[in-house]
Amino acid sequence: MTTNLQLTADGKLKHFLTPEGLSAELLTQILDTAETFIDNTQSPRKIKSPQLLRDKTVVNLFFENSTRTRTTFELAAKNLGAEVINMNIATSATSKGESLLDTIRNLEAMFVDAFVVRHAVSGAAHFIAQQTAPHISVINAGDGQHAHPTQAMLDVFTIRQHKPDFSQLRVAIIGDILHSRVARSEIHALNILGAKEVRVIAPKTLLPAEIEALGVTVSHNLQDGLQDIDVVIMLRLQKERMTSALLPSESEYFSCFGLTEEKLKIAKPNAIVMHPGPINRGVEIDSKVADGKQSVILQQVSNGVAVRMAVMAMTMTDFSNH
Amino acid sequence: MTTNLQLTADGKLKHFLTPEGLSAELLTQILDTAETFIDNTQSPRKIKSPQLLRDKTVVNLFFENSTRTRTTFELAAKNLGAEVINMNIATSATSKGESLLDTIRNLEAMFVDAFVVRHAVSGAAHFIAQQTAPHISVINAGDGQHAHPTQAMLDVFTIRQHKPDFSQLRVAIIGDILHSRVARSEIHALNILGAKEVRVIAPKTLLPAEIEALGVTVSHNLQDGLQDIDVVIMLRLQKERMTSALLPSESEYFSCFGLTEEKLKIAKPNAIVMHPGPINRGVEIDSKVADGKQSVILQQVSNGVAVRMAVMAMTMTDFSNH
Amino acid sequence: MTTNLQLTADGKLKHFLTPEGLSAELLTQILDTAETFIDNTQSPRKIKSPQLLRDKTVVNLFFENSTRTRTTFELAAKNLGAEVINMNIATSATSKGESLLDTIRNLEAMFVDAFVVRHAVSGAAHFIAQQTAPHISVINAGDGQHAHPTQAMLDVFTIRQHKPDFSQLRVAIIGDILHSRVARSEIHALNILGAKEVRVIAPKTLLPAEIEALGVTVSHNLQDGLQDIDVVIMLRLQKERMTSALLPSESEYFSCFGLTEEKLKIAKPNAIVMHPGPINRGVEIDSKVADGKQSVILQQVSNGVAVRMAVMAMTMTDFSNH
Numbered sequence: 001m002t003t004n005l006q007l008t009a010d011g012k013l014k015h016f017l018t019p020e021g022l023s024a025e026l027l028t029q030i031l032d033t034a035e036t037f038i039d040n041t042q043s044p045r046k047i048k049s050p051q052l053l054r055d056k057t058v059v060n061l062f063f064e065n066s067t068r069t070r071t072t073f074e075l076a077a078k079n080l081g082a083e084v085i086n087m088n089i090a091t092s093a094t095s096k097g098e099s100l101l102d103t104i105r106n107l108e109a110m111f112v113d114a115f116v117v118r119h120a121v122s123g124a125a126h127f128i129a130q131q132t133a134p135h136i137s138v139i140n141a142g143d144g145q146h147a148h149p150t151q152a153m154l155d156v157f158t159i160r161q162h163k164p165d166f167s168q169l170r171v172a173i174i175g176d177i178l179h180s181r182v183a184r185s186e187i188h189a190l191n192i193l194g195a196k197e198v199r200v201i202a203p204k205t206l207l208p209a210e211i212e213a214l215g216v217t218v219s220h221n222l223q224d225g226l227q228d229i230d231v232v233i234m235l236r237l238q239k240e241r242m243t244s245a246l247l248p249s250e251s252e253y254f255s256c257f258g259l260t261e262e263k264l265k266i267a268k269p270n271a272i273v274m275h276p277g278p279i280n281r282g283v284e285i286d287s288k289v290a291d292g293k294q295s296v297i298l299q300q301v302s303n304g305v306a307v308r309m310a311v312m313a314m315t316m317t318d319f320s321n322h
Numbered sequence: 323m324t325t326n327l328q329l330t331a332d333g334k335l336k337h338f339l340t341p342e343g344l345s346a347e348l349l350t351q352i353l354d355t356a357e358t359f360i361d362n363t364q365s366p367r368k369i370k371s372p373q374l375l376r377d378k379t380v381v382n383l384f385f386e387n388s389t390r391t392r393t394t395f396e397l398a399a400k401n402l403g404a405e406v407i408n409m410n411i412a413t414s415a416t417s418k419g420e421s422l423l424d425t426i427r428n429l430e431a432m433f434v435d436a437f438v439v440r441h442a443v444s445g446a447a448h449f450i451a452q453q454t455a456p457h458i459s460v461i462n463a464g465d466g467q468h469a470h471p472t473q474a475m476l477d478v479f480t481i482r483q484h485k486p487d488f489s490q491l492r493v494a495i496i497g498d499i500l501h502s503r504v505a506r507s508e509i510h511a512l513n514i515l516g517a518k519e520v521r522v523i524a525p526k527t528l529l530p531a532e533i534e535a536l537g538v539t540v541s542h543n544l545q546d547g548l549q550d551i552d553v554v555i556m557l558r559l560q561k562e563r564m565t566s567a568l569l570p571s572e573s574e575y576f577s578c579f580g581l582t583e584e585k586l587k588i589a590k591p592n593a594i595v596m597h598p599g600p601i602n603r604g605v606e607i608d609s610k611v612a613d614g615k616q617s618v619i620l621q622q623v624s625n626g627v628a629v630r631m632a633v634m635a636m637t638m639t640d641f642s643n644h
Numbered sequence: 645m646t647t648n649l650q651l652t653a654d655g656k657l658k659h660f661l662t663p664e665g666l667s668a669e670l671l672t673q674i675l676d677t678a679e680t681f682i683d684n685t686q687s688p689r690k691i692k693s694p695q696l697l698r699d700k701t702v703v704n705l706f707f708e709n710s711t712r713t714r715t716t717f718e719l720a721a722k723n724l725g726a727e728v729i730n731m732n733i734a735t736s737a738t739s740k741g742e743s744l745l746d747t748i749r750n751l752e753a754m755f756v757d758a759f760v761v762r763h764a765v766s767g768a769a770h771f772i773a774q775q776t777a778p779h780i781s782v783i784n785a786g787d788g789q790h791a792h793p794t795q796a797m798l799d800v801f802t803i804r805q806h807k808p809d810f811s812q813l814r815v816a817i818i819g820d821i822l823h824s825r826v827a828r829s830e831i832h833a834l835n836i837l838g839a840k841e842v843r844v845i846a847p848k849t850l851l852p853a854e855i856e857a858l859g860v861t862v863s864h865n866l867q868d869g870l871q872d873i874d875v876v877i878m879l880r881l882q883k884e885r886m887t888s889a890l891l892p893s894e895s896e897y898f899s900c901f902g903l904t905e906e907k908l909k910i911a912k913p914n915a916i917v918m919h920p921g922p923i924n925r926g927v928e929i930d931s932k933v934a935d936g937k938q939s940v941i942l943q944q945v946s947n948g949v950a951v952r953m954a955v956m957a958m959t960m961t962d963f964s965n966h
Contacts, residue, residue: 044777044778044779045755046755047755049699055371057397057400067731067732067733068750071729071731071751071754072754074729075701075727075729075754075755075756078701078727083397083400085393085396085397087389087393089389098599098600098601099603102599102600102601105620106390106599106600106620106623107393109620109621109623109624110393110394110397110623110624110626110627111367111368111369111397111624111627112397133366134366135366277742277746277750278742278746278750279742279746281743298749298750298753299753301750301753301754302753302754302755304754305754305755377693379719379722405719405722407715407718407719409711409715410711411711420921420922420923421925424921424922424923424925427942428712428921428922428942428945429715431942431943431945431946432715432716432719432945432946432948432949433689433690433691433719433946433949434719455688456688457688
């Protein structure tokens with residue numbers, strides 16, 4: 001179902017809701033397109049601003065507040081010449097009792113071209129993509145515990161910069177897999193692109209049942225799990241998990257699953273360390289690791305602008321990197 | 323008074339505060355200008371973006387929160403190449419105790435070109451237009467229960483698309499006339515443009531005294547009132563009216579004044595149904611009617627962008643459609 | 645320390661954090677550059693929009709809410725062709741527990757070019773300038789009670805329009821010197837530019853100890869202090885000072901230190917009256933003075949746009965007025 005919804009009849013990307021069901025070729029096209037937006041000839045690197053979306057309007061439709069994610073999408077759209085309308089829906093239309101569908105119908109009638117949607121309910125972006133007018137593209141900026149596809153693609157983009165041969169790649173995702181839309185989308189993207197192994201490392205209380213069905217190996221012990229690993233992806237620990245009895249305490253979590261310099265030595269010597277941010281220093285990751293020379297966390301942020309530009313360019317125009 | 327305030331010495335539109343006192347020729351010029359901004363050659367229709375307001379700055383000066391209205395004005399201004407500054411005054415300058423007039427004086431000193439004003443107090447836009455510097459245009463985006471002229475003009479624009487001969491036109495406005503700035507401005511605009519009849523249909527508690535003086539006929543019964551009607555305009559029912567003892571209950575209101583498919587059959591067969599939004603489904607209008615084939619509610623939203631572009635272009639430049 | 649931090653190795657302005665430690669030549673260059681952005685050939689004067697910052701991104705990083713200041717910086721940046729991202733940090737990233745430094749690191753990774761910083765803590769802008777990446781400029785939009793350099797420069801710019809010979813200039817700054825970052829920056833800028841005398845006039849409870857060390861003369865009496873004065877700068881009285889026992893009452897303050905037409909006569913006949921805004925009418929200044937013919941308060945606001953454009957152009961580009 002999701003596969004078809006994201007593609008036009010001739011296989012072009014129309015919406016970007018989840019990596020699930022997309023081909024390795026299409027995901028690679030996103031990565032290659034993103035590459036074209038980074039000017040590697042300059043130091044420091046700059047973003048190119050081809051005005052591909054001139055006269056297009058992008059609506060940031062955020063039902064959950066997230067300044068950081070909203071800002072990267074706003075920058076990406078403006079870099080391509082689009083106008084951006086920021087709508088924080090938590091505090092606006094719906095407070096007058098208008099339904100989600102009426103809000104969507106009204107915005108699409110205003111000749112806008114894309115919705116970037118963040119919503120606390122899994123499936124919200126899919127619902128909007130199903131319901132919206134044919135000329136509008138929907139980009140999922142995170143829906144419940146379901147998917148966060150642009151985050152997954154910027155992670156894969158960053159990995160490819162350092163470890164281009166995915167057929168030999170072993171990736172560990174560590175932390176609260178159960179509640180993480182980022183982890184789900186990473187697992188899908190890495191498997192589609194042919195990673196040799198995606199390993200999840202978490203206490204049992206933070207792993208969904210039947211996680212192996214997603215095509216991952218499982219470890220409940222960080223020291224064991226880090227062996228032979230090329231890429232270490234740490235997940236943010238939501239502090240509210242502590243109070244919900246899924247975890248004993250912050251310090252106990254850190255001692256078992258927090259990444260320190262010492263534990264990182266168990267992974268391959270040239271392993272890279274990633275984190276989707278924002279970081280809880282001293283909870284899931286030690287500052288020395290987060291700021292250390294194996295960390296590519298800030299590269300992820302930079303790449304996020306280029307990857308979001310690529311997704312917007314591909315869904316909103318006939319632009320193609322082929 | 324209002325007549326002169328809105329016009330330059332040579333009769334050009336300077337501010338747009340209310341349709342009251344303006345000529346049929348001028349209102350028609352707004353409609354014709356709006357028409358030029360819609361590209362009817364494309365499917366779906368697109369808005370043209372002539373950069374008429376390049377290097378102009380429009381300030382959205384909203385003393386009442388309204389994401390929807392603010393967004394259409396922001397889109398209209400950006401479509402014309404203007405910069406837009408959004409100011410939600412409820413939470414800013416006045417919280418430091420600055421007077422409305424000092425806020426206006428400061429903004430005009432910053433070389434801005436127009437204020438789009440929404441305010442809970444009737445007459446606020448007029449006051450600002452009277453006080454502001456000569457090079458600034460004021461556009462009323464709704465003041466108290468007084469006027470909402472761009473809403474009225476987009477309604478008239480939509481009617482003209484379907485019923486171009488106003489001399490034969492009978493329009494019914496249904497609901498809370500008493501508190502509606504939209505109804506007041508619609509009545510003025512329709513009468514100026516020569517509509518054959520403007521009929522208001524409402525319970526006595528939701529009609530102002532001496533409403534006939536505005537040039538309308540009155541009905542207190544929906545079935546009677548809908549006879550011979552070409553255009554049915556439903557007003558949003560503010561739910562707080564219920565608690566203020568003006569109305570018995572939502573369900574009783576719906577049974578008396580709510581528009582259903584069955585009641586709509588009383589109007590002319592090709593009657594169109596309008597609503598300024600946001601809709602209270604099942605309160606003043608049944609979903610089958612709102613989404614039915616006689617509804618032009620979403621066309622109103624689309625036309626709102628073009629009409630607001632027209633008003634900005636006419637008040638802020640020497641642009642003229644003649 | 646602050647001197648070097650603001651300048652590149654070859655003496656160009658890199659950040660603008662405080663006038664302190666900068667040369668008269670550099671401050672004069674800011675004033676001269678601002679002059680080039682004002683089109684004095686038009687009536688009313690207009691701001692020129694040279695697209696010097698096209699493809700640059702300015703982040704308004706406001707940890708204290710201030711619509712007025714944020715708006716002038718937003719206008720200044722847009723007048724130069726920059727994209728602007730508004731971040732109200734009080735309600736965003738830090739609520740997820742991210743540190744200030746992580747917020748800065750993330751934003752700079754997004755390829756932005758400047759931070760305009762307002763923060764309640766003295767030294768915040770310096771801290772960010774010390775920590776941020778080399779390609780980023782930091783402009784202080786007010787930090788605690790420390791500095792507000794663009795306000796000081798627009799004040800000096802306004803003074804120069806009326807009183808070009810600083811060697812003969814006597815300026816009085818009146819009111820709550822103790823808590824005023826504006827006063828501190830004005831004192832520094834005026835002394836650097838060679839003003840003959842900067843006199844502070846305030847009750848003892850609103851003067852810092854050892855204020856004379858900043859190079860000012862002191863008066864505790866408005867009538868005495870206004871003698872021979874060319875420029876009268878009134879400071880806004882924060883009403884919370886009343887409740888903190890520093891002041892007896894609003895009316896008593898006004899009778900001692902409020903500026904009236906009568907008291908203004910004590911100053912030189914052609915003295916100008918300034919105020920950084922927002923004004924407390926009837927608290928520190930009488931409306932007749934604020935709106936009178938010696939007042940240049942609204943010219944200050946206009947000049948603020950040009951001065952902020954100058955600071956952005958000088959810090960963010962190789963642009964120079966030489």
